[in-house]
Amino acid sequence: MNSIPFAVIFDMDGTLFQTNRILGSSLERTFKVLRSEGNWQGEAPLATYKKIMGVPLKVVWETLLPNHAESIRNQADRLFLECLNQEIKEGKGQLYPNVIETLSVFKQQGIPIFIASNGLEKYLEEICTYFHLHEYLTDIYSIERSLKGSKTDLVHMLLRNYNIEEAILVGDRKSDIEAAKENGLVAVSCPFGFATVNELVEADLLIADFFELQAYVFKRISTLSF
Template structure:
């Protein structure tokens, strides 16, 4: 598909950027680890696994490279997540107002998340945000596009977008690195689960402390 350089676009991470998913994600990690008779870390440690891919998180928590065990853990996690965890979640304050401000006809909005696409779509719909987004991009359940750089490359190609006219917004280093690898403008938010130091080290061009500040920066400083 040919690139359409005049089409400006914003890609939003979901967890830690649009919504705070801690309760649901932590409860599902606890469920899977308990079912496997493995130690359950404290809440502060579980919070560090919000953002990275699920399989990567379990490989670390289980201290294993055994993919069969990792897939078993993912299955147990998703058993609870599908029925309860996805909705143990809340939008950050100012997010609906931010999306309305940015969805003004001059740019298109997308979600690009490490969360499985089928769950991300359900969450966006649950919060009544579907009308704001042209498409929700996330990994398939089998792990395809689990790497965020690959996910963004896929989205750019599918949408025919010029990366230089696009922004990627997220709260973790992998969001910033994926944006840089694909030529998007990388923007960090400090109200999620990544630190300012993490985001700056990864190469964020700016770090916003609230959705309102983020909307203001994009409208005044974002790609034209």
């Protein structure tokens, strides 16, 4: 396989997709079912979920349902995915401003674009289909591809499979920075996502919008020898 000299790898939730627009209602619908079956009391733990947003779903349910049986966690996982996908189909989700414009510009310049996300394949597919992202993307790596279930391993696999020489990883959580650093990549962070205060201090670059990302990418490409 020919090598790819430079690529851009994006996280999905809190980076390209404004998950917060469908998160609360989907979580509430999920816990409404659990509540009706006597498996939950009180409000849906939205605040807790926002603190850990971006971790693998197995960790999500271990955190939100620490004292529940695995069967209940699996039920919640299934219900939540169904609710999220339904809300995406209903048009309640939204990309961040200038995402499509940025992906289009990168594609026009021949820059391979990838998604590496802790989200499940069916969920990522729903987003990409609804917003017609497939026409810009080279590939989508769901956490389900990683046997270790880690973002670092997922990105390592992507880099190896496509023989990518250099890349930047754009994300909104510390786990994205760690995945970038441990794979020798530049870590670009989006503070408009789910990050907590001081979570992104180790990023190589913080961007306020995607036009800043475009400027950075083209400046970096100008320094490379292809």
